[in-house]
Amino acid sequence: MKTYEYILNDLQGKIEQGVYAPEQQLPSLRELAKIYSTTPVTAKKSLSILQERGYVYVLDRHGFFVCSKKNKRYTMIFNETKSIDQLTDIKIVDIKEADEKTVQTYFNPSEAAQVRCLQFTRMLYNGTMPVGIDIKYIIHNSRVSFPVKNPERLMDSMNLVLNNYDIYKSLEITVMTDNTPVRECLFIGPEEGVFKFKQTYRTVKGQIVGVSETYVPCEEINLKMKY
Numbered sequence: 001m002k003t004y005e006y007i008l009n010d011l012q013g014k015i016e017q018g019v020y021a022p023e024q025q026l027p028s029l030r031e032l033a034k035i036y037s038t039t040p041v042t043a044k045k046s047l048s049i050l051q052e053r054g055y056v057y058v059l060d061r062h063g064f065f066v067c068s069k070k071n072k073r074y075t076m077i078f079n080e081t082k083s084i085d086q087l088t089d090i091k092i093v094d095i096k097e098a099d100e101k102t103v104q105t106y107f108n109p110s111e112a113a114q115v116r117c118l119q120f121t122r123m124l125y126n127g128t129m130p131v132g133i134d135i136k137y138i139i140h141n142s143r144v145s146f147p148v149k150n151p152e153r154l155m156d157s158m159n160l161v162l163n164n165y166d167i168y169k170s171l172e173i174t175v176m177t178d179n180t181p182v183r184e185c186l187f188i189g190p191e192e193g194v195f196k197f198k199q200t201y202r203t204v205k206g207q208i209v210g211v212s213e214t215y216v217p218c219e220e221i222n223l224k225m226k227y
Helices: 003-017 029-035 040-053 069-082 100-106 151-162 180-186
Strands: 056-059 063-066 090-097 117-126 129-139 168-176 194-202 208-217
Touching: 003 040, 029 040, 040 056, 040 063, 040 151, 090 151, 100 117, 100 129, 117 151, 129 151, 129 180, 151 208, 180 194, 180 208
Parallel strands: none
Antiparallel strands: 056 063, 090 117, 117 129, 129 208, 168 194, 194 208
């Protein structure tokens, strides 16, 4: 068992047993690193998965808190629509450098010639049936050789960057009535709707560092939003 999995299971168990009460703040990343003799990055990965599962939530500049039952129910419903990172039937089908036109579309056009953008394409499966497409565009300055020898490890590294404390996210949800390439990949007809979940990742200063677009047939998601 990997270290982050041990931390994840231990914290989840303590939350379910009531060791950490609803709305209680969890130890900081540095404190967890000392408790489990690991690094803050590894502790952050465990907490991020707990957040996706609906056990904890984060307050910017304060830390992670245990979800109440009401908050947990909302988080898990929302998780079904916004994240596919914790599902098991996911296959990375392509990693490449995005072309200049793509960079101009998603990022600052004046920087298109100076920055490198990695494009990750993943397919989400229910058994053998494809039920979603996830595409991430991430600014990346260091050199990456192609083909990538360990795409899963690179994907994990990029997700850690995007889920950093100093990165702010915004979510845009639309229903697409026409997107032929997506429909062909997901084997859905022209009369069926497709949800598009677009997340934009920005620094504190507002600079965009990444964009993700997830396409899922409307019939696959029972979308519920409460405020």
